[in-house]
Amino acid sequence: MHNERKLVIHIGNHKTATTSIQKTLFANRTHLRKQGFELFSQNMDGSLRRMGNIHPWIKEHGNRRVIHADLPEALGALTGNIILSSELFSWVFNEHEIHKFQRGVAEYFGEICIVSFLRRQDQHVISHYQQASKKGKIHAAGFYAQGNTALPPFRDHYYAYLDYNRRVGYWANAFGESSMVIRLFDTSELKNGDAVDDFFAAVGLEILHRPKNKNESRGFEVTKINHLMNHQQVKQFIKKHLIKYLDNSGKSLPSRNEAETFYNYFRQSNKLLNQRFTISEREYLFSDDFSMYPETPADLWTEDSANQAILHLLAGIKELPLASEEDIALLKGCASALVFEDPEISRHLAELVERLQAN
Numbered sequence: 554m555h556n557e558r559k560l561v562i563h564i565g566n567h568k569t570a571t572t573s574i575q576k577t578l579f580a581n582r583t584h585l586r587k588q589g590f591e592l593f594s595q596n597m598d599g600s601l602r603r604m605g606n607i608h609p610w611i612k613e614h615g616n617r618r619v620i621h622a623d624l625p626e627a628l629g630a631l632t633g634n635i636i637l638s639s640e641l642f643s644w645v646f647n648e649h650e651i652h653k654f655q656r657g658v659a660e661y662f663g664e665i666c667i668v669s670f671l672r673r674q675d676q677h678v679i680s681h682y683q684q685a686s687k688k689g690k691i692h693a694a695g696f697y698a699q700g701n702t703a704l705p706p707f708r709d710h711y712y713a714y715l716d717y718n719r720r721v722g723y724w725a726n727a728f729g730e731s732s733m734v735i736r737l738f739d740t741s742e743l744k745n746g747d748a749v750d751d752f753f754a755a756v757g758l759e760i761l762h763r764p765k766n767k768n769e770s771r772g773f774e775v776t777k778i779n780h781l782m783n784h785q786q787v788k789q790f791i792k793k794h795l796i797k798y799l800d801n802s803g804k805s806l807p808s809r810n811e812a813e814t815f816y817n818y819f820r821q822s823n824k825l826l827n828q829r830f831t832i833s834e835r836e837y838l839f840s841d842d843f844s845m846y847p848e849t850p851a852d853l854w855t856e857d858s859a860n861q862a863i864l865h866l867l868a869g870i871k872e873l874p875l876a877s878e879e880d881i882a883l884l885k886g887c888a889s890a891l892v893f894e895d896p897e898i899s900r901h902l903a904e905l906v907e908r909l910q911a912n
Contacts, residue, residue: 556663558634561590561756564724565640567693568680569670569738570748572604573766575638577749579605584761585636593628593637597621611641613692618644625657635662636756643669644692646713648723655727665732667724668755670748672738673839674715675816679703679806683771686779694783701780703805703852704815715819718826725829735832739840742833773803774862777854790877798869800861809846816843876909884909 565571575594578585582592594602596609610621618641628635645651658665672680678697682705685694696714697705714720725733734755740746744754753760771779778799782792807815823838832838854862876884888902 558662559590559664559666560628560634560658560662561636561666561668562642563636563638563668563752564642566643566670566672566677566738567640568677568684569640569672570752571606571638571640571670573749573764574752575605576764576766577605577753577760577762578636578638579603580762580764581760585758588758590634590636590758591631593631593635595627597623605638607637607639608641611639611645617646618692619647619650620645620654622657625654625661628658629661636758643714643720646720646723648726651723651727665728666734666756667728667732668734668736668752669721669724670736670738670752671717671721671838673816674819675704675807675812675843678705678711678715678815679812680770683776683805686776686783687771699780699784701777701784702807702850703776704807704811707815707818711818716822717819718822718829721826722829730830733830735826735830737833737839741840772801773805773852774800774858774865776805777852778862778866788877790879791873794873795866795869798865798872800865803851805852806846806850807852808850809843809848811850812846813843874909881906881909 563571563574578592579594582594585592592605593607594605595607596602602609607624610624610627611618612621620642628637655665681693682697682703685691685697686701696710698708700706712719721733721735736742736748736751736755738748743751745751749760749763775796779792779796782795787795820837824836827833827836827838835841884902885906888899888906891899891902
């Protein structure tokens with residue numbers, strides 16, 4: 554019976570160990586089945602997504618995200634209880650879109666649980682903006698204002714994503730407050746101080762296999778240069794090469810006052826969210842401790858740090874390959890394709906490939 558089935562939807566947020574949760578879900582697929590749950594982790598053509606998420610089902614539409622209309626039916630086609638995860642759900646800012654999704658899945662599931670992890674806004678943005686520096690084409694890179702400081706300059710459109718009371722409230726309005734499981738991404742609040750353990754405990758499931766996860770945070774110089782290369786749309790293979798020559802130590806952090814000023818844009822909203830859902834004993838939901846930040850900004854160039862970065866870049870440019878591996882493979886393929894049609898051009902291309910490989 555449809556009304557006896559349960560659906561668990563993990564909607565993020567970004568930078569709250571979502572990748573670790575998804576990897577753990579995928580690694581425990583068999584164990585999940587023994588507990589009565591099937592992990593939905595597939596592409597739209599039905600092929601398996603080994604990352605454990607459903608990102609392709611949440612599409613970009615202009616400057617916003619929409620949930621694919623076929624997702625409820627695809628979930629309903631599976632048997633038993635279903636669990637799925639994608640932090641891209643947190644880019645869906647349209648309440649009508651969420652209500653439409655709710656009506657779709659309600660046809661197949663009698664019980665629906667929406668799980669969301671929230672991180673204090675200043676800490677969230679510092680981590681999210683750093684991630685945007687790594688991959689210039691991800692949505693976050695375009696969402697935040699361009700710059701290369703630890704905190705991007707505040708813009709009004711940040712409210713759409715960082716006003717948790719409004720955005721998480723959309724899901725509660727659609728699915729009902731009793732369907733919401735809201736957790737704080739704070740080691741003092743998480744089970745064993747770990748988001749993966751906390752997630753599985755929150756949805757009543759056990760972990761058998763625990764994949765290793767590496768910390769991907771980056772240092773001061775790498776982060777700032779990455780932002781600048783993204784702004785200039787430097788090709789990925791060039792970025793990948795130059796990063797190897799950059800220093801990856803230190804942290805890019807705003808001053809304590811800058812972090813508090815940024816957070817204050819959302820403090821009242823957090824209070825309203827806590828009043829609605831009673832998430833924390835703290836009135837404003839999150840801790841007011843900003844002692845992890847320095848008194849003065851630690852995200853600005855000095856004469857010494859700028860000179861060091863320039864020297865590292867010049868060392869990388871000196872050894873920069875003339876072409877990427879993909880370019881060389883393409884030229885090699887063209888040389889092979891032209892062997893009979895135009896042997897002379899084929900020979901010239903083959904010679905060019907040899908020179909590029911030698912360099």
